[in-house]
Amino acid sequence: MRQSLFIIPILLITLLWCSCRKDFQYDTSSGNLEFSKDTVYLDTVFTNIGSSTYSLKVYNRSNNDIQIPSVRLAQGNNSSYRLNVDGVAGKEFENVPLMAKDSLFIFIETTFDISTINGNEFLYTDAILFDAGPKQQEVQLVTLIKDAIFLYPAENTDGTKETLLLGLDKDGNEIRIEGFLLTDEQLSFSNEKPYVIYGYAGVASDKTLNIAAGSRVHFHKDSGILVGEGASLSVNGTLSMDTLLLENEVIFEGDRLEPEFSEVPGQWGTIWLAPGSSSNIINHLTIRNASVGLLVEGNSDLNLPKLSVSNSQIYNSLAINIWARSSSINGENLVLGNAGNGSLILSNGGSYSFVHCSIANYWSNGFRSGAALQISNYDLVEETSASGQDLTASFINCIADGNMSLELSLNSDETNAFDFSFKNCLIKFKDTNNQFDSDPLYDFDNDTYYNNVFLNENADFWNTAKNDFRLGNSSSAIGKADPDTALLVPSDLLGTDRSSEPDIGAYEFVAVEQN
Template sequence: MQFYRLLFVILISVSIIACDEDENFTTDPNFKLTFSTDTVKFDTVLTGFGSTTKQLKVKNTSSNAVHISHLYLKNPESAYRLNVNGIQSNDLMDIILDAKDSLFIFIEVGLDPKNEDALRRLEDQLSFELNGQVQKVILETFAQDIYIVDTDISENTIWTGNRPYLLTKPVWLAEGVDLLINEGTKVYFKKNTALHIKGNLEVRGSFQRPVYFGSSRLEELYDNVPAQWDGIYFYNESTTNLLSHFTVENGINGLNFSKTILNNNPITIEYGIIQNFAEKGLFASNSTIVAHDLLVNNCGEECVRIEDGSGIISHSTFYNSWFFSPRSASVIYYKGVGENSFSISNSIVYGTRTNELELESLVNVSVDNSLLKIGSNVQSNYSSVFTNCMFNENPDFLESEEFNFTLKAESPAINNGSIDFISTYFLDLAGNRRDEDVAPDMGCFEFFEIE
């Protein structure tokens, strides 16, 4: 059996690199191969880990065969790796490409860490020699060194924006331990990883440099794909948490709070984007959430679910048009007990279902100056909680299918928010002022004309 396998490999190789004496070859020095692209670009590659595989198609448009005398990379020590029609080599001689046939080259890149903070550009040149001429295709990528986080955090720690952090396993922040994440920090997660908070998390992003939490798959193919990692979980031992100016996306569950109400400290969440989660975007059980200027969208279940706790939400946008599976949950769900309370102000709650707001309890619940997608029967049932609300009017987002939830000029949400929050929340999610016209807009984005 081993002999036949070897014979098969030899025959395949010969079919690629051996000349057929009976075949006609083009000898025109002006003939050129056709390439599927003139530059093969990789997305940013994290050093120490492999890249995706890119494909280059090389087409012979001639009615005769061509003889590629030499195919090679310019740099003999290149980080790029070639697979040419099944042969793994960065330097091949005498390749025959039949008339009207194509050659497929698969390209990968592997990069070693250099302990550098800045992105570095890596370029090489793939050359094809035939008929006394040389054609070239550029290979290009950016390399990013990272800090690997593969142990639990047991002492006070600061993460900075110098280079990304990569969690390769579920990581626990110990009780009583503080983790400060400064502006511009990027935190990447491998598959099945999560950040578990028993200590205290402080996320201090900025308008210009928000903190990012997301998948380690940086290729464009994985943009806006849910379930690539798990989520961020907070437990009752966690006593003080602030999340300001951040994006968390593309996981199973986004932010999850459990029994943090026991420490009597509310969780402050502001200027955040939570999107593309297979289950819930923001889940809180026995917790108190104070949130403003949030954008939560595209979740397989609720965008926000609060159980047996309290929530104060202002100037936020919640939207769901999940299309990976049929939707069965509303955009927002709330169930309180005892003295729990829940309020929504100056916000947009919209989506593709008839009812996007579900309230299990109406005690200590208020919804004011907000645009809501909700059926007439449910409106009647909840009528005691509504003040100055709009129902079932299209908010006219600019491009919701492209995750752009800024408002069009004709949006009914414009200038229909309450002025009661102007002094506190005078900047929207993009850093634009809300106090420069007659009234603030509903939602997390203030409309302004682009000049």
């Protein structure tokens, strides 16, 4: 019995000592590692901006615990890639253990300065080497680096960033936003290099920001363009031959180029046409993934519209694609697609004319609070007529559609005029609960407001999830546009002739096989 009592503590001590040992015996790697991929493609990044983090998994399929003598970048410490091997950062690692039937993660990032080479694009490559000599294995690393023109606010002596004055609050305090005024040399954007903007790029009074066909403008988080009082914006895109490349289109989007960010809304702020800016002209522009695509304020005289916008697309905005407040817009051949609230909101009155526009909201990133098309002569946010104005709004050969029952919202007070009309339009308004039966604004038989309107008919778009609002074979919009108005806009968004039997919306129907 005494001998048993003596043996038990010895066994316990032995077990504890064994469990704490760090000097396991490993076999040296024999060059039979397996990898989750043979090449890691890090998606396109701008010069001097860090990439996302990418992963590589390394497998030991054998029955033996092994030790990899070395894991390193081929370019060593000179490499612009960075590694993290099982939680340890570096560029070279020695004696990396890997248990039998187990795996380890390697995480990869890069930042590259393209000014060290010639050219606007550079395919940067390296490799991760496992072991050396005849047992060496490798995984290639590849990423495309783009040069860009970076525009950003200056840093003040106290470490704060330069700001733009927006006005005064009700207590007389300044309202400011992080941003800077573009210099005369910066007021002409070209298509030679993409632009990356940090903060709000302001256009000063009596100045015009001109953006050439094919330009690419990328915005960092909470950034945008502010066109101030007395200033103008001129976007001069032209028709592209390649509908995927859009070589002549001007494109505004975020500064994250990885595919997983291609459809993430709210990556940047807005294009803000502030009160007092005038003669803003936009042609062949695509705006995507903003918070508000276009914020258009003031100047409500349609005889001298604040904004003339044509042949353009705005979609995937976190809140609103176009938000006009007490303003004036002439719009032709527009696609205002998916957005977290409204595709088009006209509030606080103003004067508006839209012809051959597809206003269609099939938002699927969560709850959507508003109709695709919202019109009011007062402030919808404050719900007061104190700041409202008279409203006139005309829609001809337009579509108002979406994945909600009611895609048209009309809000009028008794103080300001509310003059709107729809002619040869396709409108979705399924009032299943009859809650608007007594509201004269929704009397679709009243030809003062509605003339030749097609209610709750099938728009049959190609792919609403991808904001592709071309007309399908079964679309009720085919052949139902007003022909006289169509002659004023003789080509659709893609340049297709619409002079004969025109269709409602921004696109003419073309009979092709849909994917």
